[in-house]
Amino acid sequence: MPPEPISFAAAFAPALLDPTRDAPQIVTGPNGKAAGKRYDVYRNNVTVSLIDALAAIYPAVQRITGTDFFRAMARFHVRGSPPTSPLLFEYGRGFPDFIARYEHAQTMPWLADVARIERAWLDAYHARDATPLAPAQLAAVAPERLADLVLTPHPAAQIVCAEFSAVTIFAANRDSAPVSRIDASTPEDALITRPGFDVIVRHLPPGGAVFATSLAEGRPLGEAAASALDASPDFDIAANIAGLIEAGAFTSIAFGDA
Template sequence: MRQRQTYADAFSPALIDPDHQTPDVVAGPNGKAAVKRYNVYRNNVTVSLIDSLAAIYPAVQRITGIEFFRAMARFHVRATPPTSPLLFEYGRDFPAFIESYEYAQAMPWLADTARIERAWLDAYHAADAVPLAPERLAAVPPERLADLTFVSHPATQVVRSRYAALTIFSANRGTESTGQIDPTQSEDALITRAENDVEVRHLPEGGAVFLTALLAGQSLGHAAAAALEEVPDFDLGASISGVLAAGAFIAAEFGEES
């Protein structure tokens, strides 16, 4: 049996598509057509979503300029309607859109900069948790350290880039000068929030491989081996200290096999 179309089902689809005609269910006083009223509402919805993207991706807007950003965001809004009533949830696929956006191809690092911004917002809204204290590892017998697995902090994310996306992000979110930037230098970023403030840290060579493996539930030994395979002089001790200092994990435990 065919379900009856609701008012919302008829009203919503045309909101972000200016080429879509005003739904028949929309009417003004005395049943008269309300095309102009609907178009005003439709424009307000689009502007609100563009404003939301600008609030989520301020560094991207600063890089491109307001006019370019809002034109790009408008195309994204038309192609991708929101699926959540929470505006901060909107725009998760905006970095992927930027990557394919014709007029952004001259800035190949822009999409990864946006990915760091999205990770920053997700970390900001992540659940609170007490980070793992470094001294907890000091109590583990050295011969058993390799068997440890870690529970990640809800805010912890890694963003890898073939470009200097982290430096570009920092230069356009902060007030301090970063000097001349070579955008072709690859960078990996750790994003987390140990306490109140979101931290974005540069990961050393091999650090992203190491941390990603730990986040995937692999043991410390396997994660270290993966990092050393990619970077033979990978500094394991410094990397462990760094991720613990950043509050990337909340617990360490022994796997079932140990």
């Protein structure tokens, strides 16, 4: 059987993000003339649109690096990572890992962690709405049953663990206020939630990320607390539970023996 004809889209798209490739032969201008220059204009517009999308998703990263550095870095990422969704806010999920590998960003080893927080911020913004767990629901649980309690995570809740002070750097660079010098050497973990309309990014205390992650994975409260205490002997269970409920990190409760 003869091979199936190649669709216009399949022939048109592969060279869009590769400026070293010639315009597809299927692309023609008036009277069937070659349209390489027209294709190059369209190709540039596609690249610029994807770079603009990354700039909108990662504003703190762009502010830290400066616009020229950011757009040059983003261009390299765009050329190697075509979109897989028609929704632009879905684009750039691999950008933080790209930043971690990018040669010219190695002097900013915390930059990829800031990008991971920004990606989580956007995902939380677009997550499904849900009513957060009310403090009274937790308070109504008998003390002897607390260890068996299992909490359902809010769809918007995410945790980012960073080797550097990414939460502080993120917070300082999400608006136009002046930024003072930041010691980036202290690891910081972030809890990203959206209990209402606004996304909230909180700096978790030592052991907090282990605790919240364990709960989000469906482990009972007693097991999650034990893991957090192993990670940080000074972990305050009551304060951390209160903080997670206040942040809207969970929506409902059940019991592990149910």
